[in-house]
Amino acid sequence: xxxxxxxxxxxxxxxxxxxxxxxxxxxxxxxxxxxxxxxxxxxxxxxxxxxxxxxxxxxxxxxxxxxxxxxxxxxxxxxxxxxxxxxxxxxxxxxxxxxxxxxxxxxxxxxxxxxxxxxxxxxxxxxxxxxxxxxxxxxxxxxxxxxxxxxxxxxxxxxxxxxxxxxxxxxxxxxxxxxxxxxxxxxxxxxxxxxxxxxxxxxxxxxxxxxxxxxxxxxxxxxxxxxxxxxxxxxxxxxxxxxxxxxxxxxxxxxxxxxxxxxxxxxxxxxxxxxxxxxxxxxxxxxxxxxxxxxxxxxxxxxxxxxxxxxxxxxxxxxxxxxxxxxxxxxxxxxxxxxxxxxxxxxxxxxxxxxxxxxxxxxxxxxxxxxxxxxxxxxxxxxxxxxxxxxxxxxxxxxxxxxxxxxxxxxxxxxxxxxxxx
Amino acid sequence: xxxxxxxxxxxxxxxxxxxxxxxxxxxxxxxxxxxxxxxxxxxxxxxxxxxxxxxxxxxxxxxxxxxxxxxxxxxxxxxxxxxxxxxxxxxxxxxxxxxxxxxxxx
Numbered sequence: 001x002x003x004x005x006x007x008x009x010x011x012x013x014x015x016x017x018x019x020x021x022x023x024x025x026x027x028x029x030x031x032x033x034x035x036x037x038x039x040x041x042x043x044x045x046x047x048x049x050x051x052x053x054x055x056x057x058x059x060x061x062x063x064x065x066x067x068x069x070x071x072x073x074x075x076x077x078x079x080x081x082x083x084x085x086x087x088x089x090x091x092x093x094x095x096x097x098x099x100x101x102x103x104x105x106x107x108x109x110x111x112x113x114x115x116x117x118x119x120x121x122x123x124x125x126x127x128x129x130x131x132x133x134x135x136x137x138x139x140x141x142x143x144x145x146x147x148x149x150x151x152x153x154x155x156x157x158x159x160x161x162x163x164x165x166x167x168x169x170x171x172x173x174x175x176x177x178x179x180x181x182x183x184x185x186x187x188x189x190x191x192x193x194x195x196x197x198x199x200x201x202x203x204x205x206x207x208x209x210x211x212x213x214x215x216x217x218x219x220x221x222x223x224x225x226x227x228x229x230x231x232x233x234x235x236x237x238x239x240x241x242x243x244x245x246x247x248x249x250x251x252x253x254x255x256x257x258x259x260x261x262x263x264x265x266x267x268x269x270x271x272x273x274x275x276x277x278x279x280x281x282x283x284x285x286x287x288x289x290x291x292x293x294x295x296x297x298x299x300x301x302x303x304x305x306x307x308x309x310x311x312x313x314x315x316x317x318x319x320x321x322x323x324x325x326x327x328x329x330x331x332x333x334x335x336x337x338x339x340x341x342x343x344x345x346x347x348x349x350x351x352x353x354x355x356x357x358x359x360x361x362x363x364x365x366x367x368x369x370x371x372x373x374x375x376x377x378x379x380x381x382x383x384x385x386x387x388x389x390x391x392x393x394x395x396x397x398x399x400x401x402x403x404x405x406x407x408x409x410x411x412x413x414x415x416x417x418x419x420x421x422x
Numbered sequence: 423x424x425x426x427x428x429x430x431x432x433x434x435x436x437x438x439x440x441x442x443x444x445x446x447x448x449x450x451x452x453x454x455x456x457x458x459x460x461x462x463x464x465x466x467x468x469x470x471x472x473x474x475x476x477x478x479x480x481x482x483x484x485x486x487x488x489x490x491x492x493x494x495x496x497x498x499x500x501x502x503x504x505x506x507x508x509x510x511x512x513x514x515x516x517x518x519x520x521x522x523x524x525x526x527x528x
Contacts, residue, residue, distance in 0.1 A: 115493065115496055121496075348456060350460075357465045360468055364528075
């Protein structure tokens with residue numbers, strides 16, 4: 001990648017360093033890495049007038065400190081910046097998500113349940129299911145010798161839906177809706193369809209399943225959640241929905257983003273691919289580096305909770321702020337030597353791709369397992385795969401999640417491994 | 423200055439000094455001790471700064487609170503009676519603590 005020329009084009013308005021920036025804009029999505037590099041050169045925290053105005057936190061330390069301070073940078077819904085979920089700019093008017101739409105201490109009882117649901121031990125128990133679905137997906141294409149690797153986005157979707165005990169035949173709907181809401185341009189037909197029709201319809205389906213589990217509990221995560229108490233009283237069905245909806249939106253698009261980008265990169269870097277084929281033990285550390293380098297969830301928002309001096313600027317209560325994990329992950333201040341290089345043996349690697357602080361991703365163990373399984377199985381079964389790099393199509397909007405709409409790939413055909421079909 | 427001795431599962435030893443008020447996790451991260459990941463930065467949200475504290479030193483430590491207790495049920499390596507999350511182990515000037523880092527944090 002060519003080094004961008006950095007210009008000192010921020011201006012001080014009142015006491016704010018103002019930049020021309022919009023993480024939802026096509027110009028940003030064309031090259032998010034260069035866009036954030038330019039912004040970092042302006043400062044660790046800068047202000048843009050887009051979307052009613054927001055701070056953009058670009059430096060490793062600024063992002064880290066903000067995410068660790070729930071009082072100064074709140075995740076909770078508030079009237080500032082419109083209606084809806086506060087972790088996105090613009091806000092998205094959807095079902096509340098717990099615990100992310102709450103601050104500590106209100107978030108903690110929900111977080112506790114989420115933690116118990118996704119411990120390393122429980123995730124390890126899911127391994128056979130994760131491996132089976134991954135094998136089934138590869139079985140679907142292995143005999144053809146060509147595939148669109150963007151369809152691998154279905155793997156985390158079907159795993160999440162199956163694990164939760166939701167109607168398995170609907171996995172394509174979940175996959176489509178949760179990808180489009182974050183990747184289709186705001187206001188585009190796909191965006192409007194999924195936000196106004198499909199996501200609300202799926203939420204109603206989840207609501208029905210929760211009511212069923214309430215009547216007839218089983219051995220599944222929804223029943224597990226329903227069996228808990230919040231502050232001494234039983235958790236409600238609505239609160240359960242708030243948690244399940246968050247699990248789905250957290251698990252479906254992110255792993256797809258990570259594995260798709262890693263596979264594309266490995267196609268372009270066959271020497272590293274060969275090292276991973278020869279030394280599968282390197283995969284665990286490699287996935288950490290892919291997490292840092294690609295930062296599947298690029299940035300999430302907070303609302304400033306009190307007036308304060310923060311990393312050289314004056315922030316005010318009610319200001320909106322975008323915490324760019326992806327930018328911090330490319331900042332040498334994070335202890336990353338040659339941050340724009342992929343080093344699959346990088347250690348230590350204190351990336352912020354799962355966020356930082358009290359809302360750090362609770363599903364990271366599962367996310368890592370899914371990503372490792374997908375990459376490992378592709379390398380085992382399609383070791384010579386080649387992405388047609390000229391024909392890849394990235395998401396039109398990459399402000400929240402980066403990834404591919406199309407990832408055409410060819411490989412030497414192989415045999416199916418399982419008798420069942422998807 | 424507080425002093426912490428970190429012993430890895432392989433037996434590598436690092437002896438490090440910090441400042442009063444630092445946590446065992448912060449000193450490790452600042453000095454790049456590989457056995458401590460501390461993904462969440464000390465917010466009791468990840469269980470990746472798990473350590474086994476030397477039995478003789480357990481009395482030096484702040485008591486185990488409920489949230490840390492819960493998070494210790496989610497460590498990758500097995501929880502033992504002397505398991506703690508190092509982000510919660512804040513040190514005083516005179517402390518001299520010995521911890522063992524587990525085989526794996528993630």
